Amino acid sequence: IRWTAAGAALAVAAALLVVVGPAEAGSAHTATGHRWITDDQGRALVLTGLNTASSAKSRPDGLPWIKEADVQRESDALGSDFVRFLIQWRNVEPKPGQYDDGYLAQVAERVRWYGARGYRVMLDLHQDVYGPKVKGNGAPEWATENEGLPVAEQGQWELKYIEPGTVRAFDNFWGTRTASRDLRAHYAAAWAHVAARFADDPAVLGYDLMNEPFGGSVQGPAFEAGPLAALYRQAIAAVREVDHDSWIFVEPEAVSTNWGLPSALPYLKDPRGDGQDARIAYAPHLYPLPMDLGGGYTGDAEKWVDRTLTSWREQAEKTAERLGAPVLIGEYGLDTTLPGALRYVAKVRAMADGMGAGTAYWSNDPGSWAPWDQNLKPTALLPVLDRPEPRAIAGDPVAYAWDEPSRTLSVSWRPAEGVRGDTEVYLPARFYPRGGVVAGDGSAGAWDANSRTLHLTSGSGGTVSVRITPRA
Numbered sequence: 468i469r470w471t472a473a474g475a476a477l478a479v480a481a482a483l484l485v486v487v488g489p490a491e492a493g494s495a496h497t498a499t500g501h502r503w504i505t506d507d508q509g510r511a512l513v514l515t516g517l518n519t520a521s522s523a524k525s526r527p528d529g530l531p532w533i534k535e536a537d538v539q540r541e542s543d544a545l546g547s548d549f550v551r552f553l554i555q556w557r558n559v560e561p562k563p564g565q566y567d568d569g570y571l572a573q574v575a576e577r578v579r580w581y582g583a584r585g586y587r588v589m590l591d592l593h594q595d596v597y598g599p600k601v602k603g604n605g606a607p608e609w610a611t612e613n614e615g616l617p618v619a620e621q622g623q624w625e626l627k628y629i630e631p632g633t634v635r636a637f638d639n640f641w642g643t644r645t646a647s648r649d650l651r652a653h654y655a656a657a658w659a660h661v662a663a664r665f666a667d668d669p670a671v672l673g674y675d676l677m678n679e680p681f682g683g684s685v686q687g688p689a690f691e692a693g694p695l696a697a698l699y700r701q702a703i704a705a706v707r708e709v710d711h712d713s714w715i716f717v718e719p720e721a722v723s724t725n726w727g728l729p730s731a732l733p734y735l736k737d738p739r740g741d742g743q744d745a746r747i748a749y750a751p752h753l754y755p756l757p758m759d760l761g762g763g764y765t766g767d768a769e770k771w772v773d774r775t776l777t778s779w780r781e782q783a784e785k786t787a788e789r790l791g792a793p794v795l796i797g798e799y800g801l802d803t804t805l806p807g808a809l810r811y812v813a814k815v816r817a818m819a820d821g822m823g824a825g826t827a828y829w830s831n832d833p834g835s836w837a838p839w840d841q842n843l844k845p846t847a848l849l850p851v852l853d854r855p856e857p858r859a860i861a862g863d864p865v866a867y868a869w870d871e872p873s874r875t876l877s878v879s880w881r882p883a884e885g886v887r888g889d890t891e892v893y894l895p896a897r898f899y900p901r902g903g904v905v906a907g908d909g910s911a912g913a914w915d916a917n918s919r920t921l922h923l924t925s926g927s928g929g930t931v932s933v934r935i936t937p938r939a
């Protein structure tokens with residue numbers, strides 16, 4: 468396959484043909500239509516944050532660019548409470564069966580920086596284009612069996628995925644060909660080693676088993692329901708041997724679902740249990756192809772992106788329902804200097820609110836995609852990401868939404884048996900300089916000016932619905 472604009476446009480058309488019609492806010496698939504990641508008080512968590520960091524892909528130490536002060540700055544600037552933290556297999560297992568615990572200690576130190584500020588951390592065993600030996604990142608050289616086949620440099624990095632050497636390396640990993648060793652067993656064992664290290668770390672929420680999986684010469688449902696599901700089952704079993712409680716996040720094949728095409732990922736059983744006891748979460752990425760093709764969110768590109776968003780949500784909710792899983796959008800983002808880019812980001816956040824999905828923006832690396840520039844000064848993106856949001860909802864969430872024109876954050880929930888504590892919402896200074904005024908049910912509890920969090924009690928009745936506006 469050669470990814471041409473025409474071919475990609477065809478993919479978009481195919482994606483949009485599967486649209487059954489917009490999943491309206493308030494449809495069965497919004498907040499009360501799925502499971503939630505909950506805290507130790509049983510509260511539903513709305514996880515909001517960034518990916519940290521793309522720089523880990525290329526740094527020899529496999530670590531992000533940040534220092535502890537950068538975590539403090541993010542917390543002060545965005546009020547975020549979640550981070551998708553990239554780690555590299557090449558650093559976890561530099562030699563077959565030999566693990567670098569010094570690397571994991573470095574990772575643990577950064578996890579501590581986030582945990583000390585109330586963040587929950589998802590560890591993402593990240594790859595793009597398999598690994599350095601085939602001009603990508605992620606896998607160690609010893610696990611890259613490209614059999615001498617070439618990988619030519621490409622003007623568009625994505626095209627390296629379909630170079631002969633890359634496809635061969637993936638085929639040997641997935642067992643589509645017979646590799647010299649069982650690479651999937653090594654991958655699962657590496658995850659078991661990481662999970663054993665972080666199983667008792669209170670800041671680590673869970674593990675994202677593989678970034679943007681690619682099936683090599685096997686694509687689509689044959690890949691997702693075949694080798695990918697098999698690897699996930701192997702890794703889930705390995706992790707559960709050493710870590711009973713962390714959440715395990717699974718991603719679909721990227722090349723189609725990023726754009727709103729369906730996933731064929733099947734239900735993945737958690738040895739921990741079924742239903743409410745299972746802790747498998749669905750973590751798709753969102754990158755509408757029309758935006759890549761059209762360069763922004765205006766005119767025709769905006770129309771096509773909107774149709775892609777509708778299709779993407781429909782497909783993500785269908786897959787999450789099949790998996791019995793909460794949804795966390797593991798990546799969304801763009802060059803925010805593109806026309807209409809900030810309206811797009813705001814739209815994605817509003818869609819995530821309607822889905823009851825967490826979000827991790829791609830990425831925190833200083834530059835035109837990020838909330839800060841190369842001098843760590845705020846970009847125009849920062850105020851778009853720094854918006855009011857529930858953080859923890861003390862019951863079964865019904866809906867929540869931010870309306871910027873009226874400066875109103877609406878939150879409603881049904882108190883639930885066994886759920887303790889208040890509903891907590893983040894109110895950024897830019898909209899709520901003196902805190903918030905609560906109208907509706909429930910009463911405003913303590914205002915924590917330090918974390919800019921308003922606590923809402925649930926009262927003793929049925930559904931609680933509140934609207935929070937700025938205090939004059």
Ligand SMILES: CN(C)c1ccc(C(=O)NC[C@H]2N[C@H](CO)[C@@H](O)[C@@H]2O)cc1
Binds near residue numbers: 625678679752
């Ligand atoms: C051809 N294939 C397999 C392909 C094409 C395009 C992407 C992609 O844009 N991914 C979106 C972002 N995600 C990564 C990090 O996970 C970033 O580098 C991409 O911008 C992925 C795969």
